Amino acid sequence: MFWNFVIGLASFALNLILTPKPQDAKPASLSDFKAPTADEGREIPVAFGTNDFADPNVVWYGSLGTDAIKGPRRYGFFGPRQTLGYKYYLGMHMGLCHGPADEIQEIRVGDKVAWKGAFRGGRMGINKENLFGGQDREGGISGKLDVEMGAQDQGRNDYLVAKQGPDTPAYRGIVGIVLRGVYLGTSPYIKPWAFRIKRIFKRSDGSAQWYPQTAEVAAPIDTTKGNPGIDLGVHLNNGINWDTYGDYILWQHHTGDPIVWSIPTGKHITIAREGTWEFGPRGHITGDNEIVVRQGSGGTGTSLKFYKPDTGALLQSVDIPGTATNHGFLMDDIEVDGTRWGVARSVGPSAAASRWNLLKKEPGGPWSLQWSEADTGESVAAISMGRKYVYGVTATSSMNIVRVAWPSLALTIVAPTGLTANVLNCHYFDDTDEVIVVCANGDIRVYSADLSTLKRSAIGIANGSAWGMASKRMKSGPGTIGLLTNVSGAVKIRQVGVSTLEIVHTINVADTNFVGKDVPQLGHEAGFNEEHGSVLLANGLFRSLFWFVTGASSGDMNPAHIIRECLTDKTWGMGYNDADIDDASFRTAADIFYAEGFGLSLKWYREEEIREFVSRILAHVDAYLFVDRSTGKFRLKPIRKDYDINTIPVINEDVVTDWTEIERRQTAEAVNQVIVNYYNREKRKTGSHAVTNIAQAMQSTSGIVSTSRGYPGINHRDLAIRVATRDVLSLGAGIISGRISCKRTVEKLNPGDPFRLVSDRHKLSGEVMRVVDQDFGDGRSNKIVMKFVQDVFNLGAAVLVDSSAEDVPDTPTAPVSPRLIWEMPYRELRQMIGDTDLAAMLSADPKAGLLQIAGGRPSDNALNAIVQVGGGSVYSDAGSLDFAPSAALDAAISADATDVAVSGEIGLGNVSIGSLAVIFGEARTEVVRIDAIGSGTLTIARGCLDTVPRSHTKGTAILFFDDFSESDFEKRTNGDSVSVRLLTVTSRDVLDTVDAPVDTVTFASRAIRPYRPANVKVNGSSSGPVDAISLDPIPVTWARRNRLTESAPLDWTAADQAPETGQTTTVTLTDLSGTVVRTYSGITGTSQAVAKADFGGVEQGYIVVSAERDGYSSLRSYRIPVILATPSPSDILIDNSTVAVTTPIGTLVGKLSVVGGTAPFTFEIIG
Incomplete structure (x- = not known):
């Protein structure tokens, strides 16, 4: 027995040795990485306003690091784990624009949002390890990065110095991003990084912007559109049982299993709990995106269970000391120098029965318990973990804060100086190593990490609540905290800058499209999710909600400030002094632009002359910049209705010495x-x-x-x-313009100034003109030559700002519908290009064809449509399309109905009798001829050209395409595929290409194919199913058609026509699945007798009639179902007391008749 075991073990070992070894993945080297680098001579742009940088200049990258991704062991229980791939970490320095900038608002990698918020410089972290699908796919982004804002006193970056040496410059005046060994994914292909940067309030020398009150023109933030958020439903208790971090939301209570929502998808999973949970166990999401809950009951020990948030799979379990009854736990964690630390306060039935537990997690390793200390008896409602201390909000509504030093877990009760009310929330802010305290009266206090020094404060900014989530989830973004305020039922969400304690953004919830915004939120907790710029509203009495409330204000820059900075900047501008600027005119212009909401955001590159750039700004805002001849200073003049017509100068024949040019623009x-x-x-x-x-x-x-x-x-x-x-x-x-020579009396006029022009012989009766340009002569002539244009720029500030002042509401631009995009039929080709060109085209390529395009007006404000033809990402304009009349069926119609009711008619007055239309069937489109038009009715001829009549449901669209279609007139041949999109044009808008449906056509030699036979009947029936049980042979008849001679479209039921030369008819027999069982071909007449035996014994089938000529089959065929034998029992379905028999035309339902008293029953269909 023993030797059998030894022999078996040896055999197993030999198999292991001989088994081919799975190959480990090899790590990429730095030379394998592909990243853009700084191009020689490439300029760093100057940014004005809020701009996106999709092509940052990568100045350096290096310091490659790798972590192996391990799979299962190679030989079951034996051998090392196989290396499946590697996680790559890289250092990188990217230059964006001239600084200093105000803030960075968004970071995208691979066109996915990695971070969003409002950060004003310094070190920040990104934790999006699953951004590209996790380590099973392309990984994600995670790590620390430095945002260098480009200040004049900017120091050298310590990371770059460590990697590049002591000669590394500080890059002052340049906004840069330094990746400090950031995890970039599992591929050596570096995905492109993109950034959104705001630069408005600081000039290049670091000084404050001129006239800062109007420097930023607020861009509209439309919270009535976009993502309305996630309705999480009704769940017991408030924030004490909730948490949100990264891509996830967690709810946990002793009454049910943990529920985890995915923020990107809005879907959730339920984690099956283990053991007994008592009293509200609560939950936590770690910085590594692990779900943590406490499980177990008193007397048996408890543990912290760590789960994967996407699958609910158990990752590990950590036992914690103490046998007191499980009243849940409070937890927070933080990363310090690459190691993650967590503190969990296991809560018992009393404060004295609670414990402080310190946990540690090395990179890539599991959590382990490092220390556990009994509580001193102070009740704690919420905690927040810092680099040296854990801060606890007491549950007794006091001005005290529980400060727990770690790793010793020594507890101290601290009463911070300067508090004016009880502490509601206490949050450690990692960006600044400070503690933020929110008081019950709305005051905010910021303290040093040890709570010994009050550093700054603000009065009455917020109100809130003290539960388990708010303290640790107060950070809304780098440099900011989020606050929920509720005053007299007015719910607002505010973002507050930590460095200044100023409100940088406010959302009035009543003005948004947020889901559940009317749910009462008074006194309930808000926890913020930095990664998604969002807030979780934990509401135990009503519904809990998750809203996306990012506070980054994408403001634009005042054009007056842009122009002034271009004139005066000493680094990249023209270098004029402030004394060279007419400050009054620039302030007036700035006030006008600010009041109009006319802000701009754009970038300037040195490749463009700065004077040309200034000219572009002037063209945007319709203004003149000139040097005042009396002061020598630059003046800025916006062209607006800023004059009294009765007081402006009048220029007449007495002033004009030469009418050089007078033009009136004709229609x-x-x-x-x-x-x-x-x-x-x-x-x-x-x-x-x-x-x-x-x-x-x-x-x-x-x-x-x-x-x-x-x-x-x-x-x-x-x-x-x-x-x-x-x-x-x-x-x-009708616009008047011209050039005149005048006496010196007009020398006080400047560019942009208004005047009235009077001349009987030029039919000018005092129209208001504007000075465009002036020539004051060469000294030998005193004449002033002046170009002018009629003043039409008098919209006024109120009209410019309020676009809703029109009587007609702005209807959203809708896609063209219905749309007919197909290969053009033969008859349409004859009409479109003529018989001669058609014959020549088919002679050169018999399979050739053209595209035919038509569409209905989608809305009253639609004017026409731009036709774009192409495929994939490449489309080209192919002209414009006028809309065709359209309607919809007001009732279902059968295949032989000719009088039909319609509704929703658009443009039917433009439809001619005898013209063609299409009815868009579910399977195939049917061409019909319009024989009469009544009030809400049409008389139509069915199945015209090469189509066949079909039954249609109510609401099916009808498009009257005849005389209203277009083509790009590009010849295509059989098998060619082309895509078309139609961009609706309105008086205000053009449909965005991403919103335009794409219709794809594959060409099938339609023009050369013979028309299908018409008026097909089986035993005199045109529809079926035909009862052929007692019929043999089965008579089939039809009428032939000729595409060459059918200049006027024939009705489906019209008489037989002499066919094309060589055209024959084919009759095909199939079973219900379409499998062919017999074919009769080459028929020259108009009938065929089908032998029942030719169906091969099938009980039900189809008779299909088509045409053929010269090897080309008709585009369509017509089929009629036939019943050849009584259906077998296998076709019968029983549902309780009913029976259903499947037939080609649908399901026949009858009553069940039970003959015997025991199963199996016999039955018959009797109704």
Whole structure:
């Protein structure tokens, strides 16, 4: 027996030796990494406002580190674990723009949000290890990075010095990002990093911005749109049982299993609990995204269970001392020098029965208990863990804070100086190594880490509550905390800067689209999730909610400030002194732009002359910059309605010495639609909106005459619409412009100044003009030559700001619907290109065809559509499309119905009798001929051209495409595939390409194929199912069609036509699955007798009729179901007292008749 065991073991070992060894993955070296580097001569841009940097200059990368990803052991219980891959850590330095910047608001990696908030410089952390799918896929991002804001006194970065040497510069004046050995994923391909930076309030020398009160123009933050949040439902108790961190939300209570929500998906899982839980065990999410709960009951010992948040799999269990009844626990954790530490206060039935437990987790290792200390008897309601201390809010509503030093767990009761009310929340703020205390009266106090020094304070900012989550989850982003306030039922969420204790952002919840915003929130706790810029509202009495409330204010910069900085900056600007600026005119302009909400955000590169850049800014805002001849200073003048027509100068024949040029723009020359291209910051891409002068478009013989204007400094839709409105007026018909020579009496006029022009012989009766340019002569002539243009820039500030002042509401731009995008039928080709060109095309390539495009008007404000043809990410414009009339079936119709009810008619007055339309069937589209149009009714001829009649449901769309279709006229052949998208154009907008449906057509030689036979019948029936049980042979008849001679579309039931030369009919027999059992081909007549035996014994099947010529089959065929034998019992389904028999036309339901008293029963269908 023993030797058998030895022999078996030896055999097993030999098998292990001989088994091929799984190969370990090899780590990539630094040379394997692909990252962009600084291009020689590449300029660092100057940023104005809030900008996205999708192409940072990677100055350096290196210091590669790896961690092996281990799989299962190679030989079951024996051998080492296989290396599946590696986690890569890298140092990197990226330069973004000239500084100093105000704040960084967003970091994206691989076009995924890695961090969002408002950070004003220093060291920050990102913990998104699953951003790219976790270590099973491409990993994620995790680690510390330094945000260098580019101050003039910026010191050398210690990490770069350690890696590059003591000669490393400080990079003063440059905004930079330093990755301190950050985990970048499991691939040597470095995913692109992108950043959103705001620079408004600091000049390049570090001094404060001129006239700061108007420097930032608030960009609209539309909280009525976007993600409304997650409704978490009703769960017992408040924040004491909740937590949120990273991508997850946790609820845990002794009444149920832990529930974990995924924030990105909104879905949740339930973790099956183990053992007995008593009284509200609570829960915690660690900085490594582990779910922690306390399990077990008094007398048997308790443990902390760690679970994976996405699967609920148990990771480990840590036993904690003490046998007191389990009243849950309080926990927080922090990473210090790469090691994660956690403190868990296991709560008993009294404070004296509670314990402080210190846990430690080395990188890649498990948690372990390091120390456990009995509580001294002070009741604690919430904790927050710092680098040296744990801070506890007492449950007795006092001004004391429990301070627990670690690792010794020595407890001290501290009464911080300067408190004016009881402590509600106490939060350790890692960014500044400070403690933030929120008091019951709304005051905020900031203390040193040991609570000995009051560093700053603010009065009456917030109210809140003292439960287990709020203290540790107060941080809303780097440099900021979040606060929930509720005053007289007005719920607001505020973001407060820790360095200044100033409110940087406020959201009035009543004005949002947040889910459950009307749920009472008075007195309930808010915990903030830094990673998602969001807040968890724990509400035990009502519903708990999760809202996305990121407080980063993406403000734009006042154009007056941009222009002034370009003129005066000594580093990158023109270098003028402040004394060279007419301060009054710049302040006036700044006030105008600020009041209008006219802010810009854009970047300037040295490749562009700065004077050209200033000219672009002036074009954005419609203003003039000039040197005042009397003062020698730069003046800025916005063109607005800022004058009294009765007081401005009048220039007449007595003043004008030469009428050099007078022009009136004619209607044929005018532009009546302007499409503005701008940067849509919300969607992080170029957007476009159109504004149309409808009156002039109707007068123009050319219809819509459009032009595009680029304004990259505009970052939101409302401003783009206002600027497009301004431009479409300036380019319209009737605008007067010209050039005149005048006496010196007009020398006080400056560019942009208004005046009235009077001349009977030029039919000028005092129209208001604006000075465009002036020439004061060469000294030999005293004449002043002046260019002018009629003043149409008088929208006024109120109109510019309030886009809702129109009587007609702004209807959202909708996709074109319905849409007909297919290979053009033969008859349509004849109409579109003519018989000669059609014959030539098919002679060169018999399988050739053209694309046909038509679409219905999706909304009243839709003007037309831009046609784009292509595929994948590459599309090209293929002209515009006028909308076709459309309607919808108001009732279901059968395949032979000719009088149909319709509703939702659009443009039916433009439909001609005898023209064609399509009905969009579920399976295939049917072409019909319009024979009559009544009030809500149509008379139609069915199954025209190469289509067949179908039954259609109520609501099916009808598109009257005849005379309203277009093509790109690109010849394509059989098998070619092309995609089409239609961009709806309204007077205000153009449909975004991402919102436009894509229709794809695969060409199938449609034009060369013969038309299918029509008026097909089996034993005189055109629909079926035909009862052929007692019928043999089965008669089939049809009428032939000829595509070449059918110039006028024939009805399906029209008489037989002489076919094309060589055209024959094919009759195919199939079973219900479509499997062919017999084919009759080459039939030259209009009938066929089908022998029942040719069906091969099937009980039910189809008779399919089609046409063929020269090897081409008709595009469509027509089939009729036939019943050949009584259905077998296998086709019968019984449901309680009913029986259902499946037939080709549906399910026949009858009553069940029980004959015998015991099973099996017999039955028959009797109704």
